[in-house]
Amino acid sequence: MSGNSRSGDAGRGEDRPSGPPKDPRAAAGGPPSPHPSPATPHAPRVIGVGNRLRGDDAAGLLVADLLKGKLAGGGVVTSDGDAADLVILWEEVDSVIVIDAMVSGRMPGTVVRHDVAADPLPVDAFAGSSHHFGLAEALEISRALGTLPSRFVVYGIEVEATSLGTPLSPQVVDAVHCVVDAVAAEVEGIRAAASRAP
Amino acid sequence: MKTRTIKVDQLARVEGEGALHVRIRNERVEEVQLRIFEPPRFFEALLRGRRFSEAPDITARICGICPVAYQMSAVHAMERILGVELDAPLRDLRRVLYCGEWIESHGLHVYMLHAPDFLGYESAIHMAADHGETVRMALALKKVGNEVVALFGGREIHPINVCVGGFYRLPSRAEVAPLVERLRWARQAARDTVLWAGSLPMPELHGDYEYVALRHPHEYPMNEGRIVSSRGLDIAADEFEEYFEEIHIPHSNALHCALKGRGAYLVGPLARYSLNFDRLSPEIQSLAHQAGLGPVVTNPFQSIVVRAVELLHAVEEALRILEAYTPPAVPRVPVTPRAGVGRACTEAPRGMLFHRYQIDDEGTIETARIVPPTSQNQRTIENDVAAFVTQHLSLPDAELQWHCEQAIRNYDPCISCATHFLTLTVERR
Secondary structure, eight states: OOHHHHHHTTTSSOOOSOSSOSOHHHHTTOOOOSSOOOSSTTOOEEEEEOOTTSGGGGHHHHHHHHHHHHSTTOOEEEEOOOHHHHHHHTTTOSEEEEEEEEOSSSOTTOEEEEETTTSOOOGGGGSSSSOOSOHHHHHHHHHHHTOOOSEEEEEEEEOSOOSTTOOOOHHHHHHHHHHHHHHHHHHHHHHHHHHHOO | OOEEEEEEOOOTTSSSOBEEEEEEETTEEEEEEEEOOSOTTHHHHHHTTSBGGGHHHHHTTSOSSOHHHHHHHHHHHHHHHHTOOOOHHHHHHHHHHHHHHHHHHHHIIIIIIIHHHHHTOSSHHHHHHHOHHHHHHHHHHHHHHHHHHHHHHSSSSSOOOEETTEESOOOOHHHHHHHHHHHHHHHHHHHHHHHHHHTSOOOOOOOOOOBEEEEOSSSOSSSOOEEEETTSOEEOGGGHHHHEEEEEOTTOSSEEEEETTTBOOBOSHHHHHHHHGGGSOHHHHHHHHHTTOOSSOOOGGGHHHHHHHHHHHHHHHHHHHHHTOOOOSSSBOOOOOOOEEEEEEEEETTEEEEEEEEEOTTOBEEEEEEEOHHHHHHHHHHHHHHHHHHHTTTSOHHHHHHHHHHHHHTTOOOHHHHOSOBOEEEEEO
């Protein structure tokens, strides 16, 4: 996939708002709901973070795109990583899985799973993308406000090239597919455990 | 001879990333360079060969913070080529969408990016621990802006509902009603924000700027108006390229924009406010006075108060239009491509944003030119940092670096718009 072809997708094949509102609450005149709630009880909200125009920085978004077709019941969203929007995106859920690009000095395509409910995310590793005031800061703002979801996992995918228009690295593409499988399994596990709970 | 160097590798809390390099020799500021690394013309190249109708969606991708501004300048320029003029209801709704972006952007900058500087916190994270309610209000205000953009832009990030000729779809009255309620809450929150920002301890720094902004016969400028300056410039947006020039600077991949024969100038909230104070409502003018602002503001640190004033204006303007909302009979007017050149300026949250397109008779884009606000302000930012460092040479390097970053944040530079990735070095020899 070339950078130009990805960039050229801007505006094409988008979900144009030409029909009736899709959110039934909005149709009923209720409060607007820009952030979809997980449609299945006890399902974590899955958030893919990144920038589609910046090579490997799109990794988190691609994981989310693939999971949307794989996970029944919804709850998968994307974000460009703005800290305030992330805080808003997870403020009303108790379980979150985020997938983002990472720059930690590891081999490109390396995947690291962080359980950040207890420990801070290494800021440096998640500051190398184009959304600088982003995920790590959002996590800590939520922690300070007491709104950090009790279960919070971040999958970091080590990137190689994030310049405008660069293609995805083959190692990162492989990692995207691995993370899709890992997150899908994790979500199914959480759902199964929730359904067994009294 | 002694040269002092201070290195800062990243400019925190500036949208996008970039670098500032300051060199001090013998206790004199010798050089200030704002460096921007990435290819600035990526999107102009990308637009060539695409359909005229794709410009709003493609340019919306340039920046996650101000996509509406890019869409607005793009559609206005295209509509000038095609001879399309929107009637009042559709024009008003574009203004509402723009208000949503101003609310998002100013709400974020005032509280999350700029306020920590005044309150002595390293970042919003540290501020949140002590000022939880303030940060919660900031997030709630941002959320209202997001909701406006989501409803009229189709989604919050990189909106897709704007087209040449109008909108793809417009919401029903029932969809708008809850947003009006949220905006009523935001109006009070924004009023409180103005007074709160006015109460912050304010460093003294006064610049002798040539302010440049749009000016409209009746409105506080957003989508249209003549280009005016505090030193007598008064031209149509079509004349932008006759009066402004972009200069390639060796240390930066971005182009610096300057007024021909006059040099640096400033766009953005300070310029907009100072050139259009009389276009604010009497109530907002009065509140601005209470917050310590005169009709002209020359202290860049007071930009936090000016942004709060503009936040309130955006909320009130959106409310004014949406309280009387009835969906227009049609969401857009038909457009037919024809060859021509079109130019437009609109007021992005960070300042005037110029677009120029040339299309052929089938509607294919032949050339595109985009001059974002940050590249227009780059020279002034450098000048301000030099003035600030000169005043504070005795400070230790770490503290001086901190002040440099603050001086840059005064302009809310969206490096993402000019290009991406900024790091900062301050050097003393």
